[in-house]
Amino acid sequence: MIKYIVVGLLVFIVYITFAGSLSTYTVMTGLLVSTVLSIMSAKYLVVDEKKLFDLKRLLYAVYYFVKYMTIIEIKAHMDVVKRIINMDIDPGIVKVPVNVKSRYARLLVMGSITNTPGTVVVDEKNNYFYVNWIKVTTFEPVEARRIISEEFEYYAYKIFE
Amino acid sequence: MKRVIILISILAVTLLSSLVISFVAEITVPRSLRDLSKYYIANTIIDTASPESVAAIVWDYRGLDTVYETLVLYLAIVGGLAIFTIKGGFPRGEPMGLTELSRNATKIIVLLIATVSAAIAFHGHLTPGGGFPGGSALAVATMLIIPVYSVNILLEKGITSTKLVAIRGFALTGLGLVALLPVVKGLEIVTNQKFYPGFLNGVVISGSISLYNLLEFLAVASGFTAVALYLSIPEELYKGEVRD
Incomplete structure (x- = not known):
C-alpha cells in the first residue's frame, strides 16, 4: 500500500511543479492523475516497500544529492575544462566492476558516472560497466573502479541496497 | 600555442557577440499591439470563459475549423494504418529490448x-498547451518503451493497435458529440458558453474547451501510439506479404 502512496506523492509533486499552480483545479486534477498513474505504475517501480520507511536512506540521498551537484560536479567540470585547454586527453573504454546489486543502486552509479563530464557508461555486461573515459590512467578494472565509481557506489549502497 | 590562440579567439567572439546583441544591435521587441490582439486580450475571458487566448481561438472562436482539422488528422491516421495492415494480426515474438539499466x-x-x-x-484552457501537445507527449512515452523494452511488451500488456484505434474512435465520437450537442437546444454547432458552463463552483473550466482538450488528448495519444506500433513491424514481413 505504502508504495502506491509514495509513487502517487511523487507524481503529484511533479504535476503541481510543472503546472506551477496550487489552485483548486490543479490540486483536484493532480490528485486524479497521481491516483491513476500510481495504481498503474507502483508495482513496476517499487519492489521492497520497507526501504521507503528508512529515514537514514533518505538522509543519505539528500546529502549525496547536494554533494554530487556541488562538489563532485564542479570538480569534474573543472578537470575537463583543464583537459580541453591543455589537450591532456587519452580517451578509451575501460572495464569497471560494479559491486552493488539492486537495480536503482546500479542506476544511480551509472547516472552518477555519466553525468560527470569525462566519463560515460556505454554498456553493461556481467556486473561490469564499460566506461568511456577522457583520460585513461589505468586499464586495470579494480583500480579504474577506485578512481571512477568507488564514491558513487558507497552512496548508492547506503541509499538503495 | 596555436590551440590556445584558437580557444581564446572563440571565447572572445562568443563574449563579443553577446555584448553586441545586448547593447548595439538590440533585438527589437514590439511595443504596441494590433487591434485584433487587443480584442482577444480584453475579451477572451468574457467570450469563452478561458484566460488562454490561443486555446480559446482554437476551440471556440474558430472551433469548427479545429473539429474538421481533427477529423482530417483522424482520416490520415486511418489511411496510414490501412496501408500498414498485415494479414494474421500483429507478429508476436520474444521481447528483447535494451539493458536492465536502460529499462529501469x-x-x-x-x-x-x-x-x-x-x-x-x-x-x-488555462495555460499554453492543450490536448494535442499533451497527447503527443504521452505518445512519446510509448515510443520510448518500444525500443527500450520491445514492442512485444506493449502487446503483452494489452496495448494493441485494435484497442488504440477503438480509444481514438471513442474520443473522436465524444469530440463530435461535444460539438453537436448545442444544436439540440437550437444553438449553433460548436457553441461554448451558451451551452456549457464556464465555471464549476468558482473553478474555471472554460466550458467545452476543457472537454475538447481532454478528448483530443486521448485521441492524439492513442492515434500516434497506434502508428508507432505499426511502424515497428519489420520490413521483411511486408515484403513476405507482397511476395505471397
Whole structure:
C-alpha cells in the first residue's frame, strides 16, 4: 500500500511543479492523475516497500544529492575544462566492476558516472560497466573502479541496497 | 600555442557577440499591439470563459475549423494504418529490448512523461498547451518503451493497435458529440458558453474547451501510439506479404 502512496506523492509533486499552480483545479486534477498513474505504475517501480520507511536512506540521498551537484560536479567540470585547454586527453573504454546489486543502486552509479563530464557508461555486461573515459590512467578494472565509481557506489549502497 | 590562440579567439567572439546583441544591435521587441490582439486580450475571458487566448481561438472562436482539422488528422491516421495492415494480426515474438539499466531508467522517465503530458492536457484552457501537445507527449512515452523494452511488451500488456484505434474512435465520437450537442437546444454547432458552463463552483473550466482538450488528448495519444506500433513491424514481413 505504502508504495502506491509514495509513487502517487511523487507524481503529484511533479504535476503541481510543472503546472506551477496550487489552485483548486490543479490540486483536484493532480490528485486524479497521481491516483491513476500510481495504481498503474507502483508495482513496476517499487519492489521492497520497507526501504521507503528508512529515514537514514533518505538522509543519505539528500546529502549525496547536494554533494554530487556541488562538489563532485564542479570538480569534474573543472578537470575537463583543464583537459580541453591543455589537450591532456587519452580517451578509451575501460572495464569497471560494479559491486552493488539492486537495480536503482546500479542506476544511480551509472547516472552518477555519466553525468560527470569525462566519463560515460556505454554498456553493461556481467556486473561490469564499460566506461568511456577522457583520460585513461589505468586499464586495470579494480583500480579504474577506485578512481571512477568507488564514491558513487558507497552512496548508492547506503541509499538503495 | 596555436590551440590556445584558437580557444581564446572563440571565447572572445562568443563574449563579443553577446555584448553586441545586448547593447548595439538590440533585438527589437514590439511595443504596441494590433487591434485584433487587443480584442482577444480584453475579451477572451468574457467570450469563452478561458484566460488562454490561443486555446480559446482554437476551440471556440474558430472551433469548427479545429473539429474538421481533427477529423482530417483522424482520416490520415486511418489511411496510414490501412496501408500498414498485415494479414494474421500483429507478429508476436520474444521481447528483447535494451539493458536492465536502460529499462529501469525508462520506467521512471515514462512515469514523468505521463505526468507532464496530463498536466499539459488538463491545463490547456488555462495555460499554453492543450490536448494535442499533451497527447503527443504521452505518445512519446510509448515510443520510448518500444525500443527500450520491445514492442512485444506493449502487446503483452494489452496495448494493441485494435484497442488504440477503438480509444481514438471513442474520443473522436465524444469530440463530435461535444460539438453537436448545442444544436439540440437550437444553438449553433460548436457553441461554448451558451451551452456549457464556464465555471464549476468558482473553478474555471472554460466550458467545452476543457472537454475538447481532454478528448483530443486521448485521441492524439492513442492515434500516434497506434502508428508507432505499426511502424515497428519489420520490413521483411511486408515484403513476405507482397511476395505471397
